[in-house]
Amino acid sequence: MAASSATVGSRSSRAVVLTVTCLGQFMVLLDNTIVGAALPDMQHRLHTQLTGLQWIVDAYVLLVAMLLLSGGVFADRFGRKRVYLTGATVFTAASLVCSLAPSLGWLVAGRVLQGIGAAALSPASLALLAAAHPVPQERIKAIGLWAGLSGIGLAAGPVAGGVLTQAFGWPAIFLVNVPVGAVLLLVGLRHLGESRNPSAPAIDIAGTVLSVLAVGVLTYGLIEGGARGWTSPVILGSFAAAVVLLGAFVAVEARRAAPILPLRLFGQRLFTVSNAAMVVVGFALMGSSFFFSQFFVYVQGSSLLRAGLQTLPVSLAMVIVSPYAGRLAARYGFRVVVTTGLALAGLGLLALGTVHADTGYGNVWWRLGLIGVGFALAMSPLTGAAIQAVSPRESGLASGISSTTRQIGAVLGVALLGAIVRTRQSSGASFETGLNSAFLAAGAVVLVTALSTGLWLVRSKSAEDGAAPHRCAEPAAVIPLNEESANSR
Template sequence: MDTPNRATLLAVTCLGQFMVLLDNTIVGAALPDMQHRLHTQLTGLQWIVDAYVLLVAMLLLSGGVFADRFGRKRVYLTGVAVFTAASVVCSVAPSVGWLVAGRVLQGIGAAALSPASLALLVAAYPVPQERVKAIGLWAGFSGIGMAAGPVAGGILADTFGWPAIFLVNVPVGLVLLLMGRRVLTESRNPEASALDIPGTVLSVLAVGTLTYALIEGGARGWTSPVILGGFAVSAALLAAFVVVESRSPAPMLPLRLFRQRLFTVSNTAMVAVGFALMGSSFFFSQFFVYVQGTSLLQAGLRTLPMSLAMVVVSPFAGRLAARYGFRAVVAGGLALAGLGLLTLGVVHADTGYANVWWRLTAVGVGFALTLSPLTGAAVLAVSPQEGGLASGVSSTTRQIGAVLGVALLGAVVRSRQSGGASFEAGLDSAFVVAGIVTLAGAVFTGLWLVTSGPAPAPAPQGRPAEAKSTGLAEAVRPE
């Protein structure tokens, strides 16, 4: 593929991923408006967010396999079409039920679009050094999309109402469909495994049941037989999933990948990132609107320091990881983000904004330092032929963390309120929990950096396996 076409392909794939990640966070800014117009409570808001994130998390692995097996261009364009149509459904939803249904459809489209976009990118850049730069841009757009969501959502919801946050996807989707048909070339993995139907079904049921128990536990009570049964069923389904995958000749999630420490650590850290970033973002707009009394527009603008920090830092995160090693950069980023979240846990209604913006900035810088290196590490830890699968696993772990973050932090807030605490006190506790989880991720990554030796990993073409075991710096080093 010539350079101009590859540049256009890069733009198409990055824009598609930007749209998917934007929808992860743009809804958060409009939640107060949705709560007012749709007459719902915190549990309803959690389902509006998690219906999308949950379907993405449950189907991303299948989306990666579909892309490798049936054609990455075909799956990508199908995902864009479904996502765009679902956005229209969301924008005209007359009730929470209809909106949740539209979000489910959006999640299905995103689960096809996201892994196929990165797989197209990996196939178009066979040279490792060029591939690392392209992945860095793709992952950078992911971070920018997540960062831009609160600001864009606040502006659109305050000016036009919450349906506008979904309508904005329609022109973008149409442009992607027109450009994608022209510039994308079909590629697939001729050795791709068959579809793993039992594994897919078990993963869907396990994550879905766990999410239901976490969200509804705050409303029904944690000792409710339904909730306790939900946790038990989820654990049993997860155990069955592991057994099925370990015995399947063509598993959707080859457990052998997790024998590579680089792959395992990057995906474990990604869970912490998704949990804290998405879980805390769910409450930012509600904090500014309900606790500090701002408008939706002001709430969106007040998250701008975090957004700008991610926009500025994200493009450089991959380079820093290539120079210093992904584990050192990720551990530092997680530590900074975790400390920022802990300081947000002591912000109150009368705290001046001059004492808030720098906390959001620390969170944004910290997470920006993690997204690109973690994605790149996960993909580079496997062979190029498994790019779709690796991107699916990486995105899945982030989305699973996001699902758990929204569900569990929402449960923290509800539990505090049911105990007589104010909504403000509940938010403080939620931010503190998010900070603790993030710091735990930093400690885990840092300890692995200190105590582990080189871990064997599949080598890129023409490169010895041990060259990749120490991180991105080794993976991109010229011969």
Template structure:
């Protein structure tokens, strides 16, 4: 028997629902930042090199990036409660597997499972919230609370990672997910109402498979190229296979009636420019964040606990400024706010590229803060710009694509900036010199993108056959999705 698309409960039940969905998203976002604090301890205890650390991060982000859109469709088609709880269960079990992993290979396998769980849990959490709040004004308030409360995971992650790793070792950063996951499942089973969209499109299995394989083999080539040699047959083969698989993905998507990624959306300049910039945001933010804790531990000699605290200005800058980014975009326009944000982030990364072992923390923390503030000014407006470029019915899809492009950028950032560091070390330079070059490269690319958005991030015509894009003053158009089918962590 089909369940109605919207299940609306009483106000107390909505409060419980908000708490449950925020708990799940909090767990996902916590995992994004808590792992970075533990990377030095993982390297020591697992006897791995930089390549191994890259896989620990990218194995998770890759699966989230490639399955996020499908996760939203799954939730709409098969039941948002069912998919949300299934994602939470997979994420919790995967966290236990990570904590008990006896080797790097088992840890990477656990991270893959975590990514699958997060790709189901994250979009389903927002889908449940939107289904319970059919009135747009109430929905926007609920989404704002969801973003703010769950976003605390970003700020808590570095500190929690430093404390837990320093006291108990790196497995503790995954064990902390177990009580959260158990509470989520117990309360969710009893309190959440099921809802689904009977008219949701079918799952794009070929598109999903080709995207995972294509980006996966390219990531393999980028990460392993530094260790195996860029001209090694397996590396050249992986690049060739990646190009072929992604070309096949484009060909398949162009022919499907209900593709995972509608290529027609990229005919709109606003949509294309905003998503291109979002790739760079993910690239520079995640790629540089991957090295922050390692910089403080290996270059400046900090303890893991202290390093976790030292990276906090970045997260705090993002958490504090993010709620205001949409309002600023509504007042001054997407182009101004995004360009200023990218310029700030780029300058902050360039400033980090000049930090050395003897640089006092008083001259470091503000650079991290500038990077955090800059990127906080970009993400919500870029998502809003993507939503404005499409019809109102495709707002959720546009939001999901925006989150996906950011995650793809994150995968590439960890891989490519890691390759920069390895290349410098292979040439006889120190780890510190490699990090400086990585930060400088990320800053230069971010500044170049600021110029790009300053020139090209402007309103485009509506997609053919669709409604007029939303006004910039529409709260949905400045960063919060109006559909709950797809949204990333």
């Protein structure tokens, strides 16, 4: 692997790399949670319905989910610095487009561009950091700092979103990215060294395009089904197209020598079960958090700022608990920790499904905290289980697939839980009743998954106890990354 002296050189140059990569990941993670606080204001100012809000969130998450693995390969093949700065440029420009968007269509287009930028920026940032720290122990410490410091963006998102939206309106949550992106570009161009991996696999363009189209068409059907009618020819056609595209994706991946998603990995039960559970985690966490601010604003009458603060227990609990999840998994095993975490999250969602307009916050915050603790306990060990199921040389790929499945679950969660709320409303129920139904449905799915992991999430026969503990310690809230770039190949 070629690397310039600026990349692997002095302590001060490594500090610059750490600062730049953390700041970039902080910006992306902040965008994950800051949008939720602004959704009620977007709905009011853009004169859109629930469907429009779903597209604002899913347009971003969909592109991140489907392009993340390709982003890591791009960084390895064409240069980590080049891809990182390109991603930062696209993300910053897209943030400006979002802040100036005069309509829902323009905002969704800006979110698509943000997703493309994030899918390039995130894996490249980790790859740059790994290249700057060739010594394994130093690399582990640097990645821990990167994950922890950038993860603060998750906790800051709800508060920052509430403050900015309350004071300046929703465009401010995107405009704040512009100066941060400008600093990244100026410092990155001057101080980052280039590195690449000449032996990186070829880019699977066909697989990437088919995966984006398949999940995109499925998402369209789920989001628009409530508005157009589930038996509408357009909706039925979208579901049929999704099945055809998914079949084509499987056929293409099965024949490629270096597929973006090696299907043979799913022959390992540990890998399959952990990734299936990760889909449910993304589904329930993102799908339910989509409605948190809306509940506090529309059902309980909170201001935007107060609603942002009221949703804080979820992300705060995740940031605090996540670093300990890997240690617990190394001590007690993946199955115990994951099953316990999913059980706690499921119970928290069921409890949240019983709150009403007159429920005091003192009886709400602990439910949100329970959800955050539960998912924090589950996510990192699930990634660790997926890594343990494969050979060491494929650990980065396994981690990237695990993160991608979580994002796919997030796309489906926003679409499906939104469909539940919309369907309940169309049958004459109130928005509050629709939210309760969505939270209860999410909780039930998570509890069933907890039972499944308790039965089937067993350690691979060939795996060793305590495998990859530092990977399990990755904060669960960190946005998906293709960690293959971080490994020596």
